[in-house]
Amino acid sequence: MPERRDVLLRARGVSRRFGGLTAVSDVSLDLAEGEIHAVIGTNGAGKSTLINVLAGEIAITSGSVELLGADVTTWSQPKRARAGLGRSYQRTTIFPRFTVFENCRMTAQARWPVPWNWWTAAGNCPMSNAAAAEALEKTGLAGLESRIAGALSHGEKRQLEIAMCLATHPKVLLLDEPLAGMGPEETERMLGLLAGLKAGRAVLLVEHDMDAVFRVSDRITVMVNGSVIASGAPPAVRADPEVQTAYLGEVHVD
Amino acid sequence: MSARARLAAPLVVTAAFAAFPLLVTGFYLEFTTKVMILAIFALSLELLVGATGLVSLGHAAYFGIAAYATLLLSPQYTAANFFWLLPATMVCAAIYALAVGALSLRTKGVYFIMVTLAFAQMAYYVFHDTPLGGGTDGIYLNVKPAVAIAGWTIVDLGNPRTYYYVVFGCLVLVFAFLAILLESRFGRALAGIKSNEQRMRAAGFPTFWYKLAAFTLAGALAGLSGFLVAVKDGFVNPEMLSWHESGAVLLMLILGGMGRLSGAVLGAFAFALLQLFFQWEVVFGNFAQHWQLLLGGTIIASVAFMPQGLIGLPAQLRAWRSRRAARARDA
Numbered sequence: 001m002p003e004r005r006d007v008l009l010r011a012r013g014v015s016r017r018f019g020g021l022t023a024v025s026d027v028s029l030d031l032a033e034g035e036i037h038a039v040i041g042t043n044g045a046g047k048s049t050l051i052n053v054l055a056g057e058i059a060i061t062s063g064s065v066e067l068l069g070a071d072v073t074t075w076s077q078p079k080r081a082r083a084g085l086g087r088s089y090q091r092t093t094i095f096p097r098f099t100v101f102e103n104c105r106m107t108a109q110a111r112w113p114v115p116w117n118w119w120t121a122a123g124n125c126p127m128s129n130a131a132a133a134e135a136l137e138k139t140g141l142a143g144l145e146s147r148i149a150g151a152l153s154h155g156e157k158r159q160l161e162i163a164m165c166l167a168t169h170p171k172v173l174l175l176d177e178p179l180a181g182m183g184p185e186e187t188e189r190m191l192g193l194l195a196g197l198k199a200g201r202a203v204l205l206v207e208h209d210m211d212a213v214f215r216v217s218d219r220i221t222v223m224v225n226g227s228v229i230a231s232g233a234p235p236a237v238r239a240d241p242e243v244q245t246a247y248l249g250e251v252h253v254d
Numbered sequence: 255m256s257a258r259a260r261l262a263a264p265l266v267v268t269a270a271f272a273a274f275p276l277l278v279t280g281f282y283l284e285f286t287t288k289v290m291i292l293a294i295f296a297l298s299l300e301l302l303v304g305a306t307g308l309v310s311l312g313h314a315a316y317f318g319i320a321a322y323a324t325l326l327l328s329p330q331y332t333a334a335n336f337f338w339l340l341p342a343t344m345v346c347a348a349i350y351a352l353a354v355g356a357l358s359l360r361t362k363g364v365y366f367i368m369v370t371l372a373f374a375q376m377a378y379y380v381f382h383d384t385p386l387g388g389g390t391d392g393i394y395l396n397v398k399p400a401v402a403i404a405g406w407t408i409v410d411l412g413n414p415r416t417y418y419y420v421v422f423g424c425l426v427l428v429f430a431f432l433a434i435l436l437e438s439r440f441g442r443a444l445a446g447i448k449s450n451e452q453r454m455r456a457a458g459f460p461t462f463w464y465k466l467a468a469f470t471l472a473g474a475l476a477g478l479s480g481f482l483v484a485v486k487d488g489f490v491n492p493e494m495l496s497w498h499e500s501g502a503v504l505l506m507l508i509l510g511g512m513g514r515l516s517g518a519v520l521g522a523f524a525f526a527l528l529q530l531f532f533q534w535e536v537v538f539g540n541f542a543q544h545w546q547l548l549l550g551g552t553i554i555a556s557v558a559f560m561p562q563g564l565i566g567l568p569a570q571l572r573a574w575r576s577r578r579a580a581r582a583r584d585a
Contacts (some may be wrong), residue, residue: 081458093453110458
């Protein structure tokens, strides 16, 4: 077993109950620097709830979350975000009336100290301008800075969603179905983008497109009914008989 | 609009307002003063509704509380000093806004509307039903505050023309302050919250505190307009805090167009002028006493035909013309 790299996010025994329903049950996982860690499972397996709990968007019922060595279990979502946790949403959360560049600059500004300075125009903040430009460069949106975000194509909007995360300089990225609704060409572009995201970061990827998941992931965790049934390198997960019956379908013997 | 026109329009409007008292006196001077105060009030609500996306239906509370504070804090037989009275009344309004905001900003949408309304009604009944505010009759200001430094009076607020310029100065300052504020990082964060609060939280903005700051600031600015109206009229009554007043200022924003500061100012003038027009017996005869019916109908029509308000009308007409031209080309 090769030495694991630095673990940036560590979840232990994470559970979330909604009344009588246990959406996430005793999930433990490590997100390591330089790795894309995919979480797969059927609809309702608890993947999105897991992301919401890790991001601090919904409260944890039991368990603990550690981010860059700090116990963040009780931290609010904005506080976790400022500590280096970025997330994207299944439904795009861009600011449709603003330009592409402003979209990124607005999120980038969260990284700088509380702006009680009300007399300096936001555009004069060189740090957030640089962060926004860099994020757009990395996501392949350079050149579209002055376009109105609401007028972008679906694929570009998804790219912008990720650029807005990157602009806040996250160390851990939680991506909720970044490929949802994309055509083959857009999917290819996004996969190239995803592969480039893991350098210096830990990435959690929730995705339904199995071909894509097996192509880009370094580690895969499979969830069924809120629990983890398998976790490991892609070939091992693909070969796991329990996974095959539960999720990938019956084994076909040719 | 060319860059020169964009710069020229505000200058022309400002110059016209500055020259106005040189041309008229009496009713129209006083009317314009009153409407400029309403414009400040509308601007303060625009910070919430247009800039942050928070629809408050209790904004008259801060307006009224500051107006009452102006009278209650003034000594009975001597003039209060303007330079402490004005900040003190704005602080009173801001404190109530801070308390209401802290409790109501945990709710969203229609619940937020109802909670802000409930808190405003609470304040209304405090002044309506307790001896503090003189009940339904209200209270009178005996001596207007003195704008004086070390005993030397700078201007006399009792002079209508002087007061016009004081109010005009306040309007210009509030407008400029908000214009700068909305372009700052704080203002951009409010715009982000209006557009998508979920994303702003995910990016790391503690959005509650931003909204609370905006809410408190809006309360303080509404307080400024309350102070100005109390000094102008020398009289306050509980109706200043009533939900009609909260509704009227919201209608000004709707009429003028939300999302732009000039829309709030335009809305205040349009609202007041329409009200004046529909009360005109020469035109409407006995029906003038039903002016509210006509005003309401006009506002409904304006919402239906000018969804972006008066300020959005030129853009709406341009879009309509280009669509018609495109149709003509295709045919």
